[in-house]
Amino acid sequence: MRTLIVIPARLKSKRFPEKSLAQIQGIPMIQRVFNNLQNSHIAPVWVAYDDDRIGNLFSESQRVKTGECFTGTDRVAQAIDIKNAWNQFDIVINVQGDTPVIDTQILFELLVPFSFSHVSMVTIVSELEDQKLLSSPSKVKAVCSKCPDFPEYWKCHDFSRVVETLDSSFSYFSHWGVYAFRTSALKSFTTYAPSFREQSLALEQLRFLDQGHSIWAIKAPKNMTYMCVDTQEDLKAVQIFLENR
Structure with missing residues (x-):
């Protein structure tokens, strides 16, 4: 599959202004994200920025460079549109x-x-490290059940942001800010x-769920790190x- 990774980045984040440029061990955060993905050699990596x-x-x-966008996924799609690259890739991965x-x-x-x-x-989910995270609005939770025909995968x-009541019919996970789309689905989005x-x-x-589409999830092993x-x-x-590592 022809794959592309796009990192959407805007400077004026509401909760943390200019966090894309926040220094982490002397490197702007957005550059650290890019370097990590590029070094994985999975696919070409673009930064869609404003x-x-x-x-x-x-x-x-x-x-x-993109214009004003409502969400990061909209920014990813706009970047592909600007590059006129819809027919060049089968799968697009959006990494925040x-x-x-x-x-x-x-x-x-x-x-x-x-x-x-x-x-x-x-998308990607992982076990909640602490049940207190259910009430933390800064940490997104995914409500899932196992895919009946493919039990190694989950359906979202x-x-x-805040889970007040648990339903025993579902499993609750931490959600990672990573989405992979078929290009046709991203264009529809x-x-x-x-x-x-x-x-x-x-x-x-x-938005995707509310339009009746399905979102599958893979569950990350406990030894995999995401911050x-x-x-x-x-x-x-x-x-x-990073200092301790």
Whole structure:
């Protein structure tokens, strides 16, 4: 499968302004995300950005300047549109620009479900390390059940920031900010208006669910590491993790 990785990045993040440029061991976070993905040798990597302070960190072949976008996924799609590259790739992986620590081996596994023709979008989940995270709005939770015909995979029924009541019919996981789309599904995504739930929770994946599409998930092994930066506290945790490693 012809695969592309795109990192959407905007400078004016609401919760953490200019976090793309936040320094981690002397390297801007967006550059650390890019280097990690490029070194995995999975696919070409582009940065889809909105401000030259981000774009100037990368070569012309590595960057695509986009306009204003409602979500990161919209920015990924706009970058492909600007490059007129829809027919050049089968699968597009969207890795959020605020994930400076991610075991890239999981991205190879992310591609496997696309061997089934009816799969159009796949994401990654992992076990909740602490049940207290269910009430943490900065950590997104996925509500899943096992795919009946393929028990090694999960089907996402919902995503939430705060889970107040558990339903024993489902399993609750931490959601990683990584999405893989067939290019046709990604193109369709951009034709849908943002759903009410997407806007109220600021969770772009809900747009796909609310349009009746299925989202599959692979469950990351416990030994795989993923750290997302939403707050200054998250940034400190990443810095401590890397120093200890």
